[in-house]
Amino acid sequence: EVQLVESGEGLVQPGGSLRLSCAASGFTFTNYAMSWVRQAPGKGLEWVSAISGSGGGTHYAESLKGRFTISRDYSKNTLYLQMNSLRAEDTAIYYCAKGGSYFDNWGPGTLVTVSS
Amino acid sequence: EIVLTQSPGTLSLSPGERATLSCRASQSVSSIYLAWYQQKPGQAPRLLIYEASSRATGIPDRFSGSGSGTDFTLTISRLEPEDFAVYYCQLYGSSPPRYTFGQGTKLEIK
Numbered sequence: 001e002v003q004l005v006e007s008g009e010g011l012v013q014p015g016g017s018l019r020l021s022c023a024a025s026g027f028t029f030t031n032y033a034m035s036w037v038r039q040a041p042g043k044g045l046e047w048v049s050a051i052s053g054s055g056g057g058t059h060y061a062e063s064l065k066g067r068f069t070i071s072r073d074y075s076k077n078t079l080y081l082q083m084n085s086l087r088a089e090d091t092a093i094y095y096c097a098k099g100g101s102y103f104d105n106w107g108p109g110t111l112v113t114v115s116s
Numbered sequence: 117e118i119v120l121t122q123s124p125g126t127l128s129l130s131p132g133e134r135a136t137l138s139c140r141a142s143q144s145v146s147s148i149y150l151a152w153y154q155q156k157p158g159q160a161p162r163l164l165i166y167e168a169s170s171r172a173t174g175i176p177d178r179f180s181g182s183g184s185g186t187d188f189t190l191t192i193s194r195l196e197p198e199d200f201a202v203y204y205c206q207l208y209g210s211s212p213p214r215y216t217f218g219q220g221t222k223l224e225i226k
Contacts, residue, residue, distance in 0.1 A: 035215065037161075045153075045161065045204055047215035059213045095160055101208035102151035104172060106160035 002026040004096050004107035011113045016086050022079040022096030022107055029077040030054070033100045036070060036081045038092035039109075048094070049081065086114045118142050120205055122218035128226040135192040137221045139205035144185045149208040152181055152190045155220075156201045164203075165190060192223075200225050 008020035020036070036048040049070040050059045058070050069082040079096050091114045097103035119142040129135055139150070147168035153161040163172040165181035168188055178193040192199055205218040 037215075044220045045155075045206075045217040047217065050213055050215070057213070061214070101149050101210075102163060102166040102206065103153075103161070104163050104166070106162070108160055 002098065002105045004098060004105055006094065006096055006107045006110035009110040009112065011115065012086055013116050014087060014114055016114070017082070017084045018086065018112060020081040020083070020094055020096075020110060020112070022081075024077045024079065024096075024098070027098070027105075029072070030074055032098050034072065034079045035097045035099070035103065036068075036079075037095045037097050037103070037106075038090075038112075039095070040089070040092045043092075046092075051079070083112070086112075088114050090114050118145060118207060118209065118216055120207055120216055120218035122203075122205060122221045124221060125219075126222045126224060128224050129195055130226045131195050131197055133195050135190075135195055135199070135223055137190040137192075137203055137223070139183075139188040139190070139218050141186045141188075141207065145207055147184050147188070149210075150181075150183070150188050151206045151208075153204045153206060154199075154201045155204065161204065195223075197225075199223065 003025045005023045012018050033052050035050040038048050051070045067085045071080045093109040095109045096107045098105040121140045123138045150168040152165040155161040169181045180191045182189050202220045202222050204220050207216045
C-alpha cells in the first residue's frame, strides 16, 4: 500500500524558513516523479513544485520566484521542500503527491502558518 | 499559460440525481493530460479520473469522464451521499513541466 506522510508543520514568522518532509513507502521511490501541492485556507489547490524520479529535474511554480527548493533522499525514501523568505500568503496545507502527469496518491498534508 | 475554468461554482443536487461538472481550458489541450479529483472537508484530494476518461483504481463506475480539446466533463450518474464534495480538474503541461488546477466545483446536497 502506498503511503505518503508529511511532517514539518509549524508556525513561522514572515521572512523565516521551514523544511517540510514527506516519507514515502509502498512503491519504488526512484520510479516516480513527486510534487508538492498546497491549499490556502478555504481556497483551491495550487501546484508548488515537482521533481523527477531520478532527481535530475526540478520544476517550480513561477509565483515562488526561487524561494523554495525541492529535493529527495533515496536512502530515506523521503521528499523535501525547503521554504525560505516565507510570506503570509504561503500559509497553507502542503501536500506531497506521487505521480507524473497526474497525482494518484496524496499525503494527508501538513499545515504551514506564516504569521508574526 | 493555460487556464482551467470549472463550472458551475456550486451545484446543488439530491441523492440519486445525475451531476455534470464542466472544465474548460483556455486553449486546446491533450486529453491524456487531464485529470479529476474529489476532495472532502479535512481530507486530501483523491484521484478519480486520469487521461480525461480513465477511472482510477477503486473508483465506482458511476463516475465517468469525457471530453477533448477545450471542453471536459465529469459525470456522476447517480449521486450517493458520499459524493457531495469539491471536485477539481487538473492539467499537466510538459514544456516545462507544470500543473494547473481549476478553481473547483462544490457539489452540495439540495
